[in-house]
Amino acid sequence: MKDDFFNYQAQTTPHPLAITISKAKGSHIYDDKGKAYLDFVAGVSANSLGHHPKKVIKAIKKQLGRYMHVMVYGEFIQKPPLDLCKLLAENLPKPLQTTYLTNSGTEATEGAIKLAKRITGRTEMIAAHQAYHGNTQGAMSICGQEEQNRAFRPLIPNSKFITFNHVADLTKITTHTAAVILETIQGGAGLIVPKNNYLRKVKARCQEVGALLILDEIQTGFSRTGKVFGFENYRVIPDIIIVGKGLGGGMPIGAFIASKAHMELLSHHPKLGHITTFGGHPVIAAAAFATLKELINPKLLAGVLEREQIIRSTLIHPEIKEIRGVGLMLAIIVKDADFATKVILTCLDRGLILFWLLFEGCAIRITPPLNISKFDLKKGCQLLLSVIDDLSKTE
Numbered sequence: 001m002k003d004d005f006f007n008y009q010a011q012t013t014p015h016p017l018a019i020t021i022s023k024a025k026g027s028h029i030y031d032d033k034g035k036a037y038l039d040f041v042a043g044v045s046a047n048s049l050g051h052h053p054k055k056v057i058k059a060i061k062k063q064l065g066r067y068m069h070v071m072v073y074g075e076f077i078q079k080p081p082l083d084l085c086k087l088l089a090e091n092l093p094k095p096l097q098t099t100y101l102t103n104s105g106t107e108a109t110e111g112a113i114k115l116a117k118r119i120t121g122r123t124e125m126i127a128a129h130q131a132y133h134g135n136t137q138g139a140m141s142i143c144g145q146e147e148q149n150r151a152f153r154p155l156i157p158n159s160k161f162i163t164f165n166h167v168a169d170l171t172k173i174t175t176h177t178a179a180v181i182l183e184t185i186q187g188g189a190g191l192i193v194p195k196n197n198y199l200r201k202v203k204a205r206c207q208e209v210g211a212l213l214i215l216d217e218i219q220t221g222f223s224r225t226g227k228v229f230g231f232e233n234y235r236v237i238p239d240i241i242i243v244g245k246g247l248g249g250g251m252p253i254g255a256f257i258a259s260k261a262h263m264e265l266l267s268h269h270p271k272l273g274h275i276t277t278f279g280g281h282p283v284i285a286a287a288a289f290a291t292l293k294e295l296i297n298p299k300l301l302a303g304v305l306e307r308e309q310i311i312r313s314t315l316i317h318p319e320i321k322e323i324r325g326v327g328l329m330l331a332i333i334v335k336d337a338d339f340a341t342k343v344i345l346t347c348l349d350r351g352l353i354l355f356w357l358l359f360e361g362c363a364i365r366i367t368p369p370l371n372i373s374k375f376d377l378k379k380g381c382q383l384l385l386s387v388i389d390d391l392s393k394t395e
Contacts, residue, residue, distance in 0.1 A: 001020050001032070002018060002020065005018065006018075017348065019031050019037070019348075020032040022034070023052075024039075024051035024052060025050075025051050025052045026050045026051060026052075026369075027039050027050050027051070027368060027369050027372045027373065027376050028051070029051065029353065035351065036351060037348070037351050037352065037353050038351060038352050038353065038376055038379065038380045038383075039051070039353045039368065039369065040352060040353055040354050040365075040366050040367070040368045040380050040384075041353050041354060041355045041365060041366075041367055041368070042367055042368055042369045042370075043245075043250065044245070044355065044365075044367065045219045045224060045245050045246055045329065045367045046245040046246060046248065046250065047246075047249070047250050047369055048222055048223065048224070048245075048246035048247075048249065048291060048295055048369065048370050049249055049250075049291060049294055049295070049369060049370065049371055050369035050371055050372065051250065051369075052250075053249055053250070053291070053294075055290045055293075055294060056249035056250065056251075056287050056290045056291055058290070059286040059287055059289065059290035060251075060283055060286060060287050062286065063080055063282055063283045063286035064283060066282075067282060068281070068282065068283055069277075069278060069281055069282070070282070072275065072276070072277050073101070073275065073276045073277070073278075073279045073280050074275075074280075078280070078282050078285075079282075080282040080283075080285035080286040080289060081101055081280035081281075081282065081285040083285070083289050084099075084101070084285045084288050084289045084292065085098075085099040085101070087289060087292055087293070088255070088257065088292070091228050091229075091292075091296055092229070092241075092257065093237050094259075095258075095259035095260075095261075095262075096237070096238075096240075096241060096257050096258065096259065097257075097259060097260055098257065098258060098259065098260040098262075098263040098264075099255050099256075099257045100255060100256050100257070100263060100266070100274065100279070101253065101254075101255045101279045101280035101285065102244075102253070102254040102255055102256070102276055102279045103252055103253070103254060103276065103278055103279055103281075104134070104244060104252055104253070104254045105133075105134055105216075105218040105242060105243070105244025105245060105254040106133070106134025106135055106136045106139045106254070107134075107136070107254055107276070107279070108218075108242045108243065108244055108254035108255055108256040109133045109134045109136075109138065109139040109142075109181075109216070109242055109256075110134075110136060110138045110139060110274075111256045111266075111274045112179075112181070112214050112240050112242050112256040113125060113138055113139075113142070113156075113179075113181075114266070114273065114274055115240060115256065115258060115262060115263070115265070115266060115274070116178045116179035116181075116212050116214060116240065117178050118265045118266065118273060119178075119212060119262050119265060120178040120179070120210065120211065120212065122176060122177060122178035122211075123157075123158045123178060124158045124159075124160065124174075124176045124177045124178055125141070125142050125156075125158065125159050125160070125177075125178060125179055125180075125181060126159075126160050126161070126162060126172060126173055126177055126179070126180045126181070126211075127142035127143070127144055127159065127160075127161055127162075127180070127181050127182070128144055128161065128162055128163065128164040128182055128183070128186065128189075129144035129145075129161050129162070129163050129164070129189075130144055130145055130164075130186065130188065130189035130190075130359045131143050131144050131145075131161075131164075131181075131182070131183060131186065131188075131189070131216075132145070132183070132187060132188035132189075132358055132359075133181065133183070133216050133218075133242070137152065137155055137156065138155075138156055140152060140155055141155035141156035141157075141159045142156075142159050142181055144161040145188075145358075145359055160172060162180075164182065164186050164189070164192055164194070164198075165192065165194060165195050165196075165198050167196075167198065167201055170201060170202060170205045173202075173205045173206060173209055173211055174209055175209045175210060177206075177209060177211040178211060178212065179206075179211055179212040179213065179214050179239070179240070180202055180205075180206055180211060180212070180213055180214065181214040181215075181216060182199070182202065182213075182214070182215060182216065183215075183216040183218075183219070183220070184199070184215050184216065184217055184220040184229075184230035184231050184233075184234070185219070185220050185225070185230060185325065185326060185329065187219045187329075187357065187358070188357055188358030188359045188360070189357075189358075189359050189360060190324060190331065190333070190357060190359070190360030190362075190363050191324040191325040191329065191330065191331045191357070191360075191363065192324070193324070193325065193326060194234055197234075197235075198234075199213075199215075199231065199234045199236040200234065200235060200236050202236075203236050203237075203238070206239075212238075212239040212240060213236075213238045213239050213240075214238060214239065214240040214241070214242065215230075215231050215236075215238040215240075215241050215242070216241075216242045217229055217230055217231065217241050217242060217243050218242055218243060218244040218245050218254070219245060219246075219329060219367075220326075220329060221241070221243045221244075221245075221246060221247070222243070222245075222246035222247050222291075222292070222295050223246070223295040223296070223300060223301055223304060223327075223370055224246060224304070224327050224328055224329045224367070224370065225304070225326040225327035225328075225329055226301055226302075226304040226305040226308070226326065226327040227301065227327075228295065228296055228301070229241070230326070233326065239258060239259075239262070240256055240257065240258045240262075241256070241257050241258075242254070242255075242256050243255050243256075243257065246291075246295070246370075247288050247291060247292060248284060248287060248288050248291065249287045249288065249290065249291030250287070251283075251284045251287040251288065252284065253284050253285075253287075253288050294371075295370070300370060300371060303370070303371070304327045304328050304370050305327060306374075307328055307368075307370075307372065307374065307377055308326070308327050308328060308330065310374060310377055310378060310381070311323070311328075311330060311366060311377065311381060314378060314381040314382070314385070315332060315381055315384065315385065317385055317388050317389065317392075318392070319334055319335065319339070319388050319391075319392045320332050320333070320334060320388070321333045321334060321335065321362075324363070328366075328367060328368060328370055329367055330365075330366040330367070331357060331360070331363040331364060331365055331366060332363070332364045332366065333360075333362050333363055333364075334362055334364065334388075335362065336361070336362055337361025337362055339362075339391065339395070340356070340361060340362055340363065340364050341356075342391050343364055343384070343387055343388055343391060344356065344364060346387045346390075346391060347383065347384060347387050350383060350387065351383070352380050352383050352384060352387075354366065354384070368380070
């Protein structure tokens, strides 16, 4: 299989991890030789309830017995996507009540950009340096990492950038700005948390000039920070949110959510302002509904914060400079990128899956399933510490 993998499946890096997967369950993934790997990445924050969650699988099988795809998005009334959109509205502050379901987070980003332009009649988008909102050309145009973008220019024009947490940059938000789009917590940049009411200050500036605030909750959403939505930690309500990853319970999904009045603008002048064939797919919506019902459980939310404290109290070592993030969206920062890579690859060899962040080479991602057992969490942290200790002695 490995030869076929490299010959027939497109690669995204020169050196993929290339583990041959046989099965996955709970917080473990198993290779074709039966070796178990404890998963501290959860499909890059996507497998919120771990692998093969029973209630999600049950919902998928039940919907498969009824029907799968029947019509392009928005034409037929189908219970699974309708139930999902209603449950989202019940767990969001007003006016965030109307959801457009998509196939991925990056497609949701595209929809949110279009909606912001339609609402304001403006074209300028402002994002943060080292942002990541997806990898289609529209999403890339608001990702402030030129090393990633230069090979694919020209991208969408009128995109400008500010530095996250730098209040002085907010003067760049003007009456020409359609929207400011920010990750609630900057992920790829190194899990940069907003400080000193930064997001509230951005929202206030947007209101001053008639711009919108779009928050990207693709990673921070769905209980990963100990709140159902990450922005709840910062006492701000955006005009549009983008979600994905953890909502699907391991199935591909995204969405952008706004007020009913704003979302209706995509239905006229022109009609079909945003269209998708498979967005809101009934099987995936059924999986997402089952997932969301589990994720909004107060016991699970409290457990996320308990597990964060286990990680922070256990991962203490001279080689760990700091632990960034909130809840179970964490990264340990070590001395340099080379050491981080050695830790990740050695842990993988010993049966613990960790991963990198996009733009911060000194970071090691820790985003396990939200319901990982405390036993497994402590076991993984101890293994990680032992690897760091062993490697530090050979440096």
